[in-house]
Amino acid sequence: MKTMIEVKNLVKRFGDITAVDGVSFKVGGGEIFAFLGPNGAGKSTTIKMLTTLLSPTRGSVTLDGVDPVRDPERARRSFGIVFQDPSLDDDLTAWENMQLHGVLYDVPAAERNRRGQELLWFVDLWERRDDLVKRFSGGMKRRLEIARGLLHHPKIIFLDEPTLGLDPQTRNRMWEYLRELNRKEGTTLFFTTHYMEEAERIAQRIAVIDHGKIIALGSAAQLKRQTKTASLEDAFLSLTGHSIREESADPALDAMRAMRRRGFGH
Amino acid sequence: MKSTMQKIYFLWLRQIKKYFRSRSRIIGSLGQPLLFLLALGYGFGSVFAQAGQGNYLNFLAPGVIGMSIIFTAIFSGMEVIWDRQFGFLKETLVAPMPRFHIMIGRTLGGATVATMQGVIVMLLSLAFGFHPLNWWLVLPAVGVMFLVALLFTSLGTMVASLLDDMQGFQLIMNFLVMPLFFLSGALFPLQGLPALLAILARIDPLSYGIDALRVLLINAGHYGLGTDLAVLSAVTLAFVWLGAVFFRRLQV
Ligand SMILES: Nc1ncnc2c1ncn2[C@@H]1O[C@H](COP(=O)(O)OP(=O)(O)OP(=O)(O)O)[C@@H](O)[C@H]1O
Numbered sequence: 001m002k003t004m005i006e007v008k009n010l011v012k013r014f015g016d017i018t019a020v021d022g023v024s025f026k027v028g029g030g031e032i033f034a035f036l037g038p039n040g041a042g043k044s045t046t047i048k049m050l051t052t053l054l055s056p057t058r059g060s061v062t063l064d065g066v067d068p069v070r071d072p073e074r075a076r077r078s079f080g081i082v083f084q085d086p087s088l089d090d091d092l093t094a095w096e097n098m099q100l101h102g103v104l105y106d107v108p109a110a111e112r113n114r115r116g117q118e119l120l121w122f123v124d125l126w127e128r129r130d131d132l133v134k135r136f137s138g139g140m141k142r143r144l145e146i147a148r149g150l151l152h153h154p155k156i157i158f159l160d161e162p163t164l165g166l167d168p169q170t171r172n173r174m175w176e177y178l179r180e181l182n183r184k185e186g187t188t189l190f191f192t193t194h195y196m197e198e199a200e201r202i203a204q205r206i207a208v209i210d211h212g213k214i215i216a217l218g219s220a221a222q223l224k225r226q227t228k229t230a231s232l233e234d235a236f237l238s239l240t241g242h243s244i245r246e247e248s249a250d251p252a253l254d255a256m257r258a259m260r261r262r263g264f265g266h
Numbered sequence: 267m268k269s270t271m272q273k274i275y276f277l278w279l280r281q282i283k284k285y286f287r288s289r290s291r292i293i294g295s296l297g298q299p300l301l302f303l304l305a306l307g308y309g310f311g312s313v314f315a316q317a318g319q320g321n322y323l324n325f326l327a328p329g330v331i332g333m334s335i336i337f338t339a340i341f342s343g344m345e346v347i348w349d350r351q352f353g354f355l356k357e358t359l360v361a362p363m364p365r366f367h368i369m370i371g372r373t374l375g376g377a378t379v380a381t382m383q384g385v386i387v388m389l390l391s392l393a394f395g396f397h398p399l400n401w402w403l404v405l406p407a408v409g410v411m412f413l414v415a416l417l418f419t420s421l422g423t424m425v426a427s428l429l430d431d432m433q434g435f436q437l438i439m440n441f442l443v444m445p446l447f448f449l450s451g452a453l454f455p456l457q458g459l460p461a462l463l464a465i466l467a468r469i470d471p472l473s474y475g476i477d478a479l480r481v482l483l484i485n486a487g488h489y490g491l492g493t494d495l496a497v498l499s500a501v502t503l504a505f506v507w508l509g510a511v512f513f514r515r516l517q518v
């Protein structure tokens with residue numbers, strides 16, 4: 001299997017906070033890979049470095065053989081992303097948001113219209129296509145973000161907590177669509193989530209990240225075996241719970257970390 | 267090439283749509299120019315005439331047009347901060363296109379909006395009694411407005427790329443926009459100024475914009491149209507370039 005994402009010793013510091021602390025992993029072409037980790041673990045920061053939004057403090061990344069630091073424009077051709085936090089233009093309509101995305105991502109006009117219509121039906125927003133996004137509910141905005149993210153078909157799709165705030169119907173439909181895309185077009189999927197069953201059901205391999213470090217990596221079955229637990233949730237708690245216990249040696253530091261996380265975490 | 271133009275066009279169109287959709291913003295930003303025309307234009311009219319300088323409202327109108335352009339343009343450029351806070355900026359920053367093109371699309375959009383604002387103020391000042399000497403020269407005057415708008419939208423983009431959030435906004439208002447406006451000769455003639463003020467006015471790019479408008483609209487410039495256009499073009503190019511440099515460095 002061809003390597004699609006390769007990350008070596010990736011580090012990101014914000015002042016004296018080390019958000020990502022020497023992360024290395026590989027994702028193969030056509031693989032479905034998940035990042036699990038508590039709030040503030042460094043998942044979003046890693047994704048931002050992979051997608052040219054942040055420059056790494058140290059370490060190297062390649063996406064389909066391209067270094068996003070050295071050649072960001074070429075790297076951007078290989079991926080699409082659904083962000084964790086909002087990225088729609090509230091003063092445009094749903095349809096305009098879709099169209100603008102399609103143009104910026106080189107989707108030809110005919111396809112832009114066809115797929116745009118299909119995807120808005122798919123997320124139940126077709127009737128509301130001409131409404132300004134600022135009139136949408138939180139869940140509707142989230143659905144639009146997903147539909148927009150799927151308008152073009154890149155080699156890699158990053159999804160940062162895509163199902164946050166979605167109802168189960170939409171969540172299931174979205175995963176069906178993504179798996180279909182993965183099967184048909186061999187799209188590599190890289191996602192983060194806080195829903196354990198989702199990671200277990202969808203991902204072929206899972207990396208558990210905590211305090212900026214990958215503390216376990218493997219299939220759901222492997223993680224359960226490694227931690228001698230019956231469910232992925234227990235495996236996750238046993239892995240991440242352990243590091244919290246280690247830290248309790250210094251409660252002041254723990255409190256500070258927690259505060260920082262509350263202050264910045266998103 | 268075609269796809270690049272299309273991307274820039276769509277980013278431009280986005281600003282225009284947003285402008286027309288925020289009617290309260292259009293009307294709100296006309297309040298200040300109206301007040302200037304009314305209070306200063308009529309208030310200083312007789313003093314100005316007694317000093318042998320002619321019709322103050324005719325003299326003031328290009329200055330007030332310049333004012334509305336610089337305010338709108340800098341704010342449009344600074345919308346980068348807004349888009350960053352509300353997240354839309356990320357969507358464009360990961361798109362497969364050079365950041366320079368994103369910046370150009372945004373800046374052309376912001377400059378167009380600022381020019382429209384300038385044209386609206388020009389039409390309003392007609393109602394106050396302003397009359398251009400030669401109607402044919404209104405068209406090149408709109409061209410000058412666009413150049414001024416482009417210059418200050420780029421400046422706004424540059425400033426916004428350096429700021430993290432809206433915190434620095436008041437600072438920019440008081441220490442950049444206000445001085446640029448008040449020192450530009452928008453409100454007073456550039457002839458016979460005290461040395462310090464004359465120098466400050468010479469450094470202020472807005473001076474040349476308003477001067478060029480006065481040449482075209484009331485045939486009364488100070489630096490001369492050639493100098494005005496040369497300075498405006500050079501500074502605009504420099505600011506677009508600087509704006510692009512800072513915009514490229516932006517991290518989210
Ligand atoms: N721009 C920033 N400036 C300073 N600190 C930051 C910044 N972005 C993230 N951090 C810090 O980096 C750490 C990792 O944050 P990150 O957003 O990557 O976490 P995450 O794993 O995505 O968490 P969540 O599950 O809450 O989304 C946190 O401690 C956060 O406070």
Ligand SMILES: [Mg+2]
Pocket residue numbers: 043044045084160266
């Ligand atoms: Mg996150």
